[in-house]
Amino acid sequence: MEPVISLNSSAIQCTSLSSSAPIWQDVLAQAITGELLAAMNYTSLSEICDDPEEVADALEHAAGERGHAAAFAAEGRKIGVEVSSNVEGMHWKRLREAFMHCIAERDFIGCLMVHEIMQESFAVASYSRLANVGPGSLGKTFARIAAEEEEHVDHAMAILRAERAQDVQRFDEKVHRLHLDVMTTLAKMLAKECKDGHCEVCHGNCVKPSLFEVSLSAAALRGASLEQYLKTLDMLGLPGEVTLAWVAQLPV
Amino acid sequence: MGGAVASVAGRGQTIEQVDFALVGHQESWKAVADVLAVLRGPKHAPLPDDEIKDILPWIPPRAVCHVEVRSVVNAKTGGAKARGLYIDSFIPPDRLEAAYVRENLARVRGAAACAIKAGAKIASLGGFSSILIEGNFDQLPERHNTVFTTGNTLTVGFIVQGVKKMCALEDRNIGRATLLIVGATGDVGSGCARCLAPIVKRVLLSARNLERLRRLAAELEADGVQVEVATDLRQFSVEADIVICAASLASSSLLLGRVAPHAIVCDAGYPKNLSPSAEMPGAKVFFGGLGQITGGLSFAPDFHGILNRHPFPDVVHGCLLEGMALALEGRFEPFSQGRGFITQERVEEIVAVATKHGIYLAPLYNADGPVEDKIDCQTEWVEGMSGEAKAPLGAML
Numbered sequence: 001m002e003p004v005i006s007l008n009s010s011a012i013q014c015t016s017l018s019s020s021a022p023i024w025q026d027v028l029a030q031a032i033t034g035e036l037l038a039a040m041n042y043t044s045l046s047e048i049c050d051d052p053e054e055v056a057d058a059l060e061h062a063a064g065e066r067g068h069a070a071a072f073a074a075e076g077r078k079i080g081v082e083v084s085s086n087v088e089g090m091h092w093k094r095l096r097e098a099f100m101h102c103i104a105e106r107d108f109i110g111c112l113m114v115h116e117i118m119q120e121s122f123a124v125a126s127y128s129r130l131a132n133v134g135p136g137s138l139g140k141t142f143a144r145i146a147a148e149e150e151e152h153v154d155h156a157m158a159i160l161r162a163e164r165a166q167d168v169q170r171f172d173e174k175v176h177r178l179h180l181d182v183m184t185t186l187a188k189m190l191a192k193e194c195k196d197g198h199c200e201v202c203h204g205n206c207v208k209p210s211l212f213e214v215s216l217s218a219a220a221l222r223g224a225s226l227e228q229y230l231k232t233l234d235m236l237g238l239p240g241e242v243t244l245a246w247v248a249q250l251p252v
Numbered sequence: 253m254g255g256a257v258a259s260v261a262g263r264g265q266t267i268e269q270v271d272f273a274l275v276g277h278q279e280s281w282k283a284v285a286d287v288l289a290v291l292r293g294p295k296h297a298p299l300p301d302d303e304i305k306d307i308l309p310w311i312p313p314r315a316v317c318h319v320e321v322r323s324v325v326n327a328k329t330g331g332a333k334a335r336g337l338y339i340d341s342f343i344p345p346d347r348l349e350a351a352y353v354r355e356n357l358a359r360v361r362g363a364a365a366c367a368i369k370a371g372a373k374i375a376s377l378g379g380f381s382s383i384l385i386e387g388n389f390d391q392l393p394e395r396h397n398t399v400f401t402t403g404n405t406l407t408v409g410f411i412v413q414g415v416k417k418m419c420a421l422e423d424r425n426i427g428r429a430t431l432l433i434v435g436a437t438g439d440v441g442s443g444c445a446r447c448l449a450p451i452v453k454r455v456l457l458s459a460r461n462l463e464r465l466r467r468l469a470a471e472l473e474a475d476g477v478q479v480e481v482a483t484d485l486r487q488f489s490v491e492a493d494i495v496i497c498a499a500s501l502a503s504s505s506l507l508l509g510r511v512a513p514h515a516i517v518c519d520a521g522y523p524k525n526l527s528p529s530a531e532m533p534g535a536k537v538f539f540g541g542l543g544q545i546t547g548g549l550s551f552a553p554d555f556h557g558i559l560n561r562h563p564f565p566d567v568v569h570g571c572l573l574e575g576m577a578l579a580l581e582g583r584f585e586p587f588s589q590g591r592g593f594i595t596q597e598r599v600e601e602i603v604a605v606a607t608k609h610g611i612y613l614a615p616l617y618n619a620d621g622p623v624e625d626k627i628d629c630q631t632e633w634v635e636g637m638s639g640e641a642k643a644p645l646g647a648m649l
Binding site for chain 1: 288291292293296299300303306307309310311312314315316317318337339366553
């Protein structure tokens with residue numbers, strides 16, 4: 001006798017996640033938007049690379065980021081939600097503009113600083129936290145993608161360290177200049193409350209106050225992101241007392 | 253702070269010369285808030301308390317500011333000076349208990365790694381940093397060219413000096429006194445016992461570990477000292493005239509009935525939390541183990557009165573002063589390591605080094621203010637400090 005309803009694992013997961021599905025829908029919407037933005041950034045980066053290998057690398061990374069976005073969308077479907085994205089959303093648009101400013105100046109190093117040091121610190125730290133609380137394949141997908149993003153950062157770090165060795169002061173000043181723009185935007189995104197209005201990515205009200213329902217909090221995501229950012233700057237060799245003041249001055 | 257240090261730090265570069273590193277943490281949320289307020293600068297509003305509590309646990313150990321200490325040796329020609337860093341392990345003030353020991357050890361290790369990375373020749377471990385590592389120096393990262401000291405020997409030196417000074421101020425005959433040491437088997441407690449036992453009438457030793465108490469008692473008795481040991485203060489047969497609390501007491505009321513009504517009480521614990529209480533109105537309580545730099549102390553950025561939240565200028569915990577004194581002397585050696593090795597000779601040696609460079613016992617004070625009637629200009633009470641800042645709770649350096 002055939003069962004009336006096929007009790008496959010996805011269906012079970014879908015049922016058990018029904019109450020928290022709207023939260024994951026918004027979390028995934030932010031993640032997908034971030035990944036699509038990253039794909040756009042790498043595509044733009046490929047256009048200012050002179051070395052064919054660098055062009056290939058950038059395009060490969062862009063494809064990888066699109067793959068991440070697709071993986072997150074698939075996770076949304078597994079829990080029964082359609083996840084939208086909006087790279088024109090207030091904060092994401094500003095992050096894209098900061099990156100495109102570097103592109104306009106054909107500033108390869110500036111692009112790496114914005115994307116790899118700042119945006120990826122945010123992504124790696126957030127995904128790692130989400131991996132810890134995400135149920136089933138959702139958590140595993142966040143963990144896998146966090147690990148892949150970390151590899152991107154490692155690759156960029158070698159280039160950035162070599163660049164810093166050439167002129168420490170100039171390098172650090174540039175990081176600070178970009179920090180003021182990009183990290184200020186990321187800090188606003190991660191603030192407990194969206195003081196500048198709706199982010200234009202969440203499908204309803206802001207998801208942050210509801211994160212506790214999935215054992216998360218905006219404070220923990222922000223803390224983990226800033227910790228990752230500071231550690232990344234430490235690895236580049238920037239003085240800890242200087243970067244501490246930068247982070248302390250970010251908006252909350 | 254020397255202009256050179258400040259300007260180099262301002263360019264975002266590591267200073268070339270790092271003689272010493274001071275590893276510490278903040279003891280209260282108020283202290284954390286003040287540190288962050290300095291870092292945020294006057295253009296930014298202070299962070300709300302809830303944001304501070306959210307953010308602090310995520311800050312990795314790192315340098316907070318540059319420190320410069322000057323010696324009084326050859327002061328007319330500029331004097332010797334040593335440059336260093338204050339490195340905060342960012343242990344949250346509400347996570348100092350045993351439940352967080354692993355997490356805190358990791359933070360101390362991280363702070364130690366910062367000292368090594370900065371090229372510090374000597375690093376002093378302040379507050380819980382030394383307590384956590386005491387006897388476990390192998391838990392620190394591979395050392396390279398940085399040596400570590402707990403700084404406990406100079407702390408003992410200033411405690412002993414403070415007790416003697418208080419006895420003189422109160423016209424007490426220390427030779428007739430019964431001395432109680434709470435936390436006697438710790439590095440600082442046992443060091444105090446070795447230094448003071450020979451000059452008092454009787455010694456009462458209290459700690460949690462009876463076996464260690466007995467070992468210390470046997471050591472002192474071999475030199476003809478009268479010793480009693482107890483794991484509970486109520487077990488002693490006599491009252492104490494002088495008390496050194498080398499371990500923090502939950503409340504000074506625990507001493508009630510165990511000490512003479514006019515006992516001299518030295519709060520040498522960490523954090524310092526004994527106050528002159530209504531229950532013991534005659535007791536003379538003072539904070540021990542603190543020294544004062546007279547040659548000059550500066551910070552970049554300026555953390556004066558923030559990191560060293562004492563009511564007198566340039567007062568610093570002895571444990572951190574030990575590293576600074578050794579740096580001024582050019583002796584980059586692990587002067588204090590392990591537990592139970594502090595002797596009178598070693599104390600005299602480090603006190604002599606500190607004194608040579610103008611680092612002396614700090615004016616005696618407690619939570620209510622100075623306990624000395626006459627205070628000269630060097631030790632003038634800092635009237636401008638807020639009530640909170642006057643209270644030494646939260647003092648890191």
